[in-house]
Amino acid sequence: MSESADIPRNLRAVHARIEMAAREAGRDPSKVTLVAVGKTMPAERIAEAIAAGQRSFGENRVQEAEAKWPALRSGQPGIRLHLIGALQTNKVAKALEIFDVIETLDRPRLAQALAREMERSGLRRECFVQVNTGAEPQKAGVMPDAADAFIRHCIDALNLPVTGLMCIPPVDEEPSLHFAFLREIARRHGLVNLSMGMSADYPIAVAFGATHVRVGTAIFGHRI
Numbered sequence: 001m002s003e004s005a006d007i008p009r010n011l012r013a014v015h016a017r018i019e020m021a022a023r024e025a026g027r028d029p030s031k032v033t034l035v036a037v038g039k040t041m042p043a044e045r046i047a048e049a050i051a052a053g054q055r056s057f058g059e060n061r062v063q064e065a066e067a068k069w070p071a072l073r074s075g076q077p078g079i080r081l082h083l084i085g086a087l088q089t090n091k092v093a094k095a096l097e098i099f100d101v102i103e104t105l106d107r108p109r110l111a112q113a114l115a116r117e118m119e120r121s122g123l124r125r126e127c128f129v130q131v132n133t134g135a136e137p138q139k140a141g142v143m144p145d146a147a148d149a150f151i152r153h154c155i156d157a158l159n160l161p162v163t164g165l166m167c168i169p170p171v172d173e174e175p176s177l178h179f180a181f182l183r184e185i186a187r188r189h190g191l192v193n194l195s196m197g198m199s200a201d202y203p204i205a206v207a208f209g210a211t212h213v214r215v216g217t218a219i220f221g222h223r224i
């Protein structure tokens with residue numbers, strides 16, 4: 001499966017669908033960044049995507065990214081690496097070294113740790129606040145009714161460089177409701193970036209204003 005994925009062809013196909021969805025929604029396709037999710041994929045497969053011109057990538061674990069990315073990004077200008085998985089406070093320093101964007105800012109203790117470490121290291125990385133739009137107990141993300149206060153706290157009290165929001169809708173619900181909801185929260189706070197949409201629903205996310213879609217399987221094939 002992942003062995004047989006034709007990565008350059010898949011990238012072209014995903015870009016074509018993004019472009020079509022953007023045009024149908026009256027949006028500029030260049031305002032949508034494809035974040036290729038390479039979690040669990042061996043470095044050689046990711047290198048194929050880089051060779052095909054892909055520049056933004058997502059990983060969900062700090063340790064895995066630390067093992068793969070220093071070599072992958074060396075000599076490759078313009079690579080942007082997004083953290084899309086849960087971040088433990090004891091890995092904040094490492095995460096700021098490896099990642100360009102932290103998409104999973106979702107609780108006060110993490111916000112505090114990020115603010116402190118950014119101040120200490122001087123590594124001010126863009127952050128997206130993850131919102132648990134479906135209020136699912138087992139899922140990460142700030143709960144919807146706490147989102148407004150948390151976003152203000154991160155920006156106003158902690159001076160964190162929050163530029164957007166991220167969500168992962170419940171698997172068996174209509175994603176567009178969640179995308180519209182996330183867009184509305186972002187609008188209230190003047191946040192320009194919306195990270196939403198995965199392999200199953202990224203064209204819908206683009207229609208609802210996604211600036212970043214996180215796509216793994218449709219590019220790299222099924223994870224083992």
Ligand SMILES: *Cc1c(COP(=O)(O)O)cnc(C)c1O
Binds near residue numbers: 218
């Ligand atoms: C794995 C993952 C993705 C990509 O999922 P696919 O369905 O393979 O496209 C997107 N976002 C997050 C947060 C993920 O963990």
